Amino acid sequence: MIFCLDPRILIMLEYMFFDAALRERFVARARELGVACALSDDSLGLVAAVPEDLPADTEAELEACYDALQDEEARQVDASDGEAAKHVAGFRLDLPDGRSTTVPVAPDVAQRLMACFSFEEIHALFATVARHALDPHETPLCKVKLDA
DSSP states (O other), X not given: OOOOSOTTSOOEEEEEESOXXXXXXXXXXXXHTTOOOEEEEXXXXXXXXXXXXXXXXXXXXXXXXXXXXXXXXXXXXXXSTTOOOOOOEEEEEEOTTSOEEEEEEOHHHHHHHHHHSOHHHHHHHHHHHHHHHHSOOOOOGGGOOOOO
């Protein structure tokens, strides 16, 4: 998923696909729901991005569609001749210097994160880790001021 900290930039949720036809089916369903998708290719696959501020029922419909398509995609990968099944998950991370990267995460860990935290909270967690990893401080934890 992609998130931007700049409030002037629309926050988008990214849905990752490895099959163009499945991504197109997701885009068609989004269009039926009145949601426009921004399409791009990422280093990990094909992306369909939608605005983060969708009505809850629309977001639930898109999530259900995405889950069904992901199940279909997993079956396709598992059934492919002679190829090992590969399941990946990741979160887009905006680095303090303006670059972006995708942080690969084991799918079961990604599911647990998404079950307990909002995308905004996950993004904030990853951004904090990146900021402190790129600019480490030796300050004792008891003296560190947390970001508001």
